[in-house]
Amino acid sequence: MADNSDEEKTEEPTQKRLEDAHKKGDVAKSQEVSAWFSMIGTGLALALFSGYIVTGLSTHLKGFFEHSYQLNLESGMLMRLWSEISYSLLGLMVLPMLAMMTMAVFGNLVQHKFVFSTEPITPKLSKISPLGGFKRLFSKDSLINFTKGLIKLAIVSVVLVLILYPQRDKLDVMIQLDVAMLLPLVLELSLQLVAGVIAIMTIVAVADFFYQKHKWMEKQKMSIKEIKDEFKQQEGDPTVKAKLRQLRMERSRGRMMAAVPDASVVLTNPTHYSVALKYDEGMGAPLCVAKGVDDVALRIRDVAKEADVPIVQNPALTRALYSTVEVDDEIPEEHYKAVAEVIGYIMKLKNRASWSNRNK
Template identity: 55%
Template sequence: MAEQDDAEKSEDPTQRRLEEAHKKGDVAKSQEINTWFVLSGATLVILAFAQGMAGTLAGYFGGMLGNLGAISLSAPDTRGLFVQVILATLAAIGIPFAVLAAAALAGNLIQHRLVWSLDPVTPKLSKISPLAGFKRLFSAQSLVNFVKGLLKLVIVAAVMFLIVWPDRDRLDTLMTLDPADLLTVVQALALKLLAGVIAVMTVVAGLDFAWQHHSWYQRQRMSLREIKDEYKQAEGDPMIRAKLRQVRAERSRKRMMAQVPQATVVITNPTHYAVALRYTTGQNAPVCVAKGVDRIALRIREIAEEHGVPVVENPPLARTLHAAVDVDAEIAPEHYKAVAQIIGYVMQMKARAAWRTNRP
């Protein structure tokens, strides 16, 4: 089943999938990059701080050993001496260790941005399951890591051997050198070794990072179903979105129908189109309060007749207005004349009806 699932993951991961992996602490990371930075930091420490650090420690401990007879061994004095030794040691090695810590941090930051996630350290049954542990132990990734570690060990050991072998005769005489001369020889030899190892690790780290990034990207690949599910989560289920659109359209239609009784006139086709317009003195132009075709047009006409709103048949104008004007929007200037004639006619009819009603 696992092989089948992996085979189905044929699509490149989406940006959302990559962001979720980063939030969970699942990032492309090469330990060899970290090793390279730590080795470079160690080289810098030996090159810049080794003599100063050794001189500081030698001076302090030399002075202390030269005055052993004056040191009190009482409990308070012993505790004080212990604190002084620790402080002196930290003062000597503090900056070098800060450089190494900065190098280790840089090795992580150069590979990916900061990750704040508890997911990698959260207890999971799969981490303590013997079966899951057995699968991880004999997985293809474990085999690759084993071969990679073995090759790295062989290559680094060979490089170190090639560097040290020419100086093998000098190694026998190291015990006869003064401490100051011994430090210089050891420092030079250590720098040569580190330079050779760093040169090898540069290639190893580059190849390992490319492999780790490739493996991580392959783990993030998705199946078509996962992409569809992600799209549904991001955009919403299509059926739900269609239902919401239907509900919004129904509410909008009800609000539109509620404005028909306040219309001044309804212009129809006579049955296929209906556009309800409202105009009062002081308006810049008539406003469309409702429009529709077929069933909605028929309903607009029925509501207009129920509330005594004049219905005027003008098929060309009804079709034109329906296509050109939106609900709650003013009609365009090019329609002023035609609409004004109809509204003027309606006003005249209302005025005549009012005169007949009020005539004695």
């Protein structure tokens, strides 16, 4: 039971999880939002270029329809005529098509920050598997998309009927109108239809955007085990880190013990703390070359005894130095006087011993 609960994806995704998904091209995206922007592009194209389109179509098609009975329908002539009409229509639709394409691309970019990834289009066996395709075809997402498409189609159909039904009288006589009069009427109806569809698509797009965002966040949720694994990858395995920290401490302690024989004096409290200080002529202040508590303190005293380094008991000064100075740092200025007295005392003892040895 515990293992199964750990595998449940109940935790909010980490920032790294979201960034990794983005790098793979896995982003929250609503097709309805893209379709809405495409419709906006269509509406803008009709509104901005309507005069240009109507004038151009009237010019190119008026003569065609008025003199259609005089056309030479031989194969070569028909192909040439069709090419001329196609190029004319293409020239008229370039700007509107660019506007619609631009809005469609913007509709994708506005939903998430820019991402370039080839992973979504990378061939995978699971994508071409008949069983996998069958599962996707009858999956929950497919059912939701199918239902959503039916609802959207029904709503748009109702809107189209509501817009076109009041115009039914005009529709009856449209076939009898001149091209110059027909095109403005068609454009007017087209704008009304696009406006109605955009109004409905706005509601659909907003609802679908939040649904897709929620669905994507649910997909990115993580299990407790995944969060722990990610933490280990980012911060390192705690066991390994503890081992490395132990190795660094042992190496540091080894270097510290190697410096004790060169110390001028070792201060103790006398059982729990030890601080080894070194002072030579020309130094600005005494230097702490080793310090420790309990076992380390005992080891410092043992090494000092073996190397004949003087050991002085001064509990208050020892504890104060241990708390305020780090290894390889000079002692703080407030301890200069107390340490100077200790070192001065040690130097006097050495001078006396040296004088006694010379007189023997």
